[in-house]
Amino acid sequence: MVKRRISLKDIAMELGVSISTVSRGLRDHPDISAELIAKIKALAGLRNYSPNPMAMGLLKQRTKMIGVIVPDLVTHFFSSVISGIEEVAKEKGYFVIVSPSNESYLKEKENIENLMKARVEGFIVCLSQQTSDYGHFEQITEAEIPLVFFDRVCLKDQVPTVVADSLEAARGITRHFYENSARRIAYISGPEHLNISDERRLGYLQGLSDCGLEFYSQYLENCDLSPDSAAAATQRLLALSIPPDAIFGINDTVVFAAMKEIRRSGLHVPDDIMLVGFTDEFHATVVHPMLTSVMHPTREMGRVAAGLFFELIENPDVSPRSVELKTKLVIRESSVRVKAR
Amino acid sequence: MVKRRISLKDIAMELGVSISTVSRGLRDHPDISAELIAKIKALAGLRNYSPNPMAMGLLKQRTKMIGVIVPDLVTHFFSSVISGIEEVAKEKGYFVIVSPSNESYLKEKENIENLMKARVEGFIVCLSQQTSDYGHFEQITEAEIPLVFFDRVCLKDQVPTVVADSLEAARGITRHFYENSARRIAYISGPEHLNISDERRLGYLQGLSDCGLEFYSQYLENCDLSPDSAAAATQRLLALSIPPDAIFGINDTVVFAAMKEIRRSGLHVPDDIMLVGFTDEFHATVVHPMLTSVMHPTREMGRVAAGLFFELIENPDVSPRSVELKTKLVIRESSVRVKAR
């Protein structure tokens, strides 16, 4: 059995005063004499007293817990965002409960219900890939429970969001390819209902038009963000009668799968096909050739999301604010052709 | 403001019965008439009632929360173990609060204190790299709070642990190198006080002796598990007058850093130097050449750790049980020399 922890009552008894006196003393209430305060605090320190958060929670109706729902835990992007969230939460004395949806709409819903039952004070969410019905989120906002989205977002007019500048990033990649003499640029996108698919696709189209290139629908591929489906999309591209000479993908997973697939088919990056990804520093430089990629400020994204969350906690009636974070195209080996290999 | 959620009182008032009747009705107490039970449940369902966990927690002195402390969140190994823990926790109706120590002893201590204050029911911990004083853990066990270690462990006679078969794995790697005609086998280890450093080092030594190879102390390098320090260790190995022809590292980070460093110095894996890592499926196959590596059953490790945790919750007086999980050496390209490259 876990030993019962020390309570105000214990201290009050030991000191022969009432519980409320101890409570007040610990919080420096002006009505309590300085000596008594000192005595109370000394004993509390000695006994290692800390207020019971459940008693406080019951009283104040606050749990100091944030529910965080992410598509998965093991992708660097998400774990890094979570780190950012945790940093800010910690500063505010909040705890974070992370529930992975495994990209499943049902799990996402279920996680939200569980966390509601646990009385988290609010949510920070990245939509699962499957989610195209937003009823469960509308319920949250209707119950006036704080909610913030990051990366994959919806209901933008009701809910604060943090996103990357996907459109500009995709546009920049396309132009970068062009400047490095690619002319048959392909893009492997994700599920259509996700904002990130849409925006990156638009950026791709704008980029093509910036460069005076025509859009060929065969060069716009789709996948469900899984490695297998990204590999399949890559295969379809490689099997075209005129295959692309440059490919970029919507995220890390897709790009790594594409890279493997290109290598498997005996082609070389960047000589045969240039490749650019949306990845993090670490993974981009681990692969060979090192991957040119759009760097997300992931930790920052988490920090900003948490910031928006606490704005909402502190002032629930403020109108939702959206933040767009700048990404940066870091040029490495996979998109620049050199003579000697 | 968050709307107050429905309580037993609300239902009792609406039904014109007492609170205790509702409470009993919801739990199918035999004293309550079937019709009344039906009525109570119907209304509870309609109003979306769910018991207030803080009230329950206060009453039962249980928070249904597990504190999990990991060195960091963004390493695949840890996030994968956490996934496993979460799966089991969810089945049991528990929530997981993850607090990264960032490999810092002080943060680890601080996190534990915070989580104690939050009244988590117990802890699942992987030691920070810096931790060599275990006082804070002894306090936990003395307070009879459930505690389980995984991967990097201590206090094995008091605390249940889950570890990989590090010794055998390292021994197997060494022999694998030998069988592939490596004769100058190096190992990049981690901080000496960590059990994993020690065991893998012992396995390395045994492996050498299995193969009739002598141990050269220059081939046993150390690092602090950061990429930079692993890179430095690799450089030292490469700078030896007779550099190794095979290297393995204590974990992913180390191995990837070594791989980069080898490439940077113009050498090739596996032709000049063979390389084997402790990594996961995903990352091992993303790099080129694909990495031969010891696969950890990471998710399983999380599940087992959580299992031990719940054994402790259910029966605190059982003597600590240690589980050693089998790893598997998956042979890929980085350790097998072929003629045509």
Place this chain on the structure above:
DNA sequence: CTGAAAGCGCTAACAG
């Protein structure tokens, strides 16, 4: 079969 009351730990309003 059902209700009233106590108590989990705490704060705050109300009395002295």
Place this chain on the structure above:
DNA sequence: CTGTTAGCGCTTTCAG
């Protein structure tokens, strides 16, 4: 300056 009381939401005796 300090104590008493009520109440946050719930379960569990104890009374009816």
